[in-house]
Amino acid sequence: MRILVLNGPNLNLLGQREPDIYGSTTLDEIVKKITDRGKDLGVEVEAIQSNDEGALVTSVQKSIGRYDGIILNPAAYTHTSVALCDAIKAVPTPCVEVHLSNIYAREEYRHASLTAGACIGQISGFGDRSYVLALDAIVEYLRNRKSKEN
Secondary structure, three states, rough: OOEEEEEEOOOOOOOOHHHHHHHOHHHHHHHHHEEEEHHHHHOOEEEOOOHHHHHHHHHHHHOHHHOOOEEOOOOOHHOOHHHHHHHHHHHHEEEEEEOOOOOHHHOOHHHOOOOHHHEEEEEEEOOOHHHHHHHHHHHHHHHHHHHHHH
């Protein structure tokens, strides 16, 4: 099983960007945690970060046949990207949206996610643990789906 972890704009600055909101853990440290958890689960994890909306859309599109699932932190594109939402809807690869902070406890404009409705679920508010929870959730979802197909 292969899982793609997509990280949107400014997440490359984790560890130094607003640590009171996002914590002090860097993106590289998060990727290591989720990769290690993937090994425990027998799952291969590949992570990509881009500040470019188009690159994220292209990564979602290219997931077909390459990945079994996607974990997506669209960051600011959560609230603005119809293109990313449409890409998630257009591919058969199931996607879980993830956020470090609880977007519903923050500024009102962050309460609306354009991408969440295209995903099988959303996990937010647990800091870097949100990614591990998302990996556990999508792996369980995929294994349950596979067992129902057999």
